[in-house]
Amino acid sequence: MAVPQKPKTRWHIAVFLAPAVLVYTAVMIYPLFNTLRLSLFSEVDQTRIWVGLQNFRTLFGDAIWSEQFWNALANNAWFFVIHMLVQNPIGIALAAILSSPRLRFSAFYRTAIFIPTILSFVIVGFAWKLILSPIWGIAPGMLDAIGLKFLYQPWLGKEEYALTTLSLVSVWQYVGIPMMLIYAALLSIPDEILEAAECDGITGISAFWKIKLPLILPSIGIISVLTFVANFNAFDLIYAAQGALAGPDFATDILGTFMYRTFFGFQLQLGDPHMGSAIASAMFGIILIGVCIYLFGIQRRLRNYQFYGQLNAQSSSDNSQHDRRTCDPGYIYGDRAVSGICHPDQQFQKPSRDLS
């Protein structure tokens, strides 16, 4: 009795997508492409002219411009390195401690550590400037009280310390983000796995290194990418603490402040939207390359490592009823409901993306 029906035009898909697509296009996609377009122009005698890649040639070829650019890029890289070496390990450690069931007041610690993240960068920049100030700050007094006054330096004013100091201030502010993400990942590890490990005698700290850490590696990867993108887009803290000239002697100049200075001008320097767009495009390129390296190089290897490496090595030593070699731990990890269901004949399943 079935009457062949013409497939209906499913309007609701377009309707429901429209708000997000329109807003995203208006505030993200259009400005992005317009910036890229703007970087190919220049202004001569009040008229905008097409110059092709000339702005980029100036940026990378002209000694004055390229020196500033590489300085900003190197500073930015250092800013990122500090975050990766300090912020993320501390965040992971805090999350591991917080997820320990024996810790009391963990909700309080969690909130206290997360609060700086929701503060405005202006407040953070200003508060730390005051704390570290040689004149009014409490840092010299506190060091003096424990007899370490000789360690005090006007950190924000010295070329060799300023960038590291500001990076650490930024770490202090944002350490809550990796902590929360890792904390969530740790909570989602199925108890069965940990119990199984316990049966094999893997407990305490070695359970963290051998079981939990491999399972949260994808989260760490995501955090690394988020850190990378945020750091190479950073601007606010440096601007709030050191101003657009990113002193002392451009020691804290990162791509964001360099772009701001060029685009909007500073003091007597008139703004040059076209060179500014060229720098913004270069930043976009750098971030794009970085994210691609992660997506195509690292994320894939992370997952493979997780499948064949750690867990298989462990499961092969115990003769469990399931042949774990053909199970997909990513599958287990990603979805509790199907954990433990394994089909000996099944080939390795490629987990769909959203499982991680």
Next chain:
Amino acid sequence: MKKSTLIGAMLATSVLAGAASAQDVTLTIESWRNDDLAIWLDEIIPAFEAANTGIKLNFTPSAPAEYNAVLNSKLDAGSAGDIITCRPFDASLALYEAGHLADISDLGGMANFSPVAKSGWSTDDASVQFCVPMASVIHGFIYNADAFEELGIEVPTTEAEFFAALDTIKEDGSYIPMAMGTNDQWEAATMGYNNIGPNYWKGEEGRLALLAGAQSLTVEGWVAPYRQLARRGAYLGDGYEAQTYPDSQNIFTLGRAAIYPTGSWEISGFNNLVDFEMGAFYPPVQNAGDTCYISDHTDIGIGMNAATANSEAAITFLNWVASSEFSTIFANALPGFFPLSNASVDLEDPLAQEFISWRDACESSIRSTYQILSRGTPNLENDTWNASVAVIKGDESPEDAGARLQEGLASWYAPQQ
């Protein structure tokens, strides 16, 4: 029923309001001087409106650091006010060239200003004037007179006396000899280099020679001020590398420092803050009897939006700004911002009187980097900030700093090539 009455009432009021405003022309004034809002509202606007019925003024300042960007976007969008407060030199010149500022060379009141005063807001060949000069600031040193008396120091007039005074204060130890930091950078350049510099490059003579390419930044007149700055590091407070401009202001007004290299714009703010006697001296000369030169820098101008619909009212207002009536109100309301007009003005503030008296005793000049020389990349003004800091910290020798700046300038400025 009730609703429609309400709407009717609203319509009626808006029509009435429209009719009322049609009688008066309202001029909106764009400015970065949000510090002066009270003075405009309480003194300047009432005085003008009393003398010019039918014209209302609406003073709408924005934050200084954002002004240029905000103004540019408003002008491009056509939503800027009728009257534009003008930054000196290139920022305003660019607005004129883009057709945003009207040519007001023929304004009657323009006769009250000297060529140096007008230089901040005219085209390079001085043929077109696009803003009325409104105020200048004078550089010098403010000192804690109580501290000077306590330590028995005379006000220094020469370099040698100046450093002797600094040594005395340092030996005594109860005051920081000089309140200056290098964190914000502009302090070192504006209050350091451009403050004392005119004595060495002989004011306008050296500045114009530099513009013409007859002198370079590596000659003695331009390097010597750096040599002076290099000696300052020893007299600044602990941790001066991280000391900001507000820190310096606070250190001085709290009475912790004896000498503060600065400009006259601080006067009105400081008057309310200090509980000691303040004095001022002009930058010490090299040898006793030398002519002194001061930086009497054109700082604020005021012009007309070329797209304004109320140009007649705007011209009336600009002529009033050029008059001595405005100068007197402005100068006394804001001691430290000195009117640029030739009309004589009576100042009441003693510190402001001291500053303005140097106009008779010394030769006036403006900051060296402001006219034309900061047009290219690298920007000479920004480089001067950087070099002044490096020299004070001892990271760069005065000669190297001069050579570096010269190289940067010569890279784009034809007369220096």
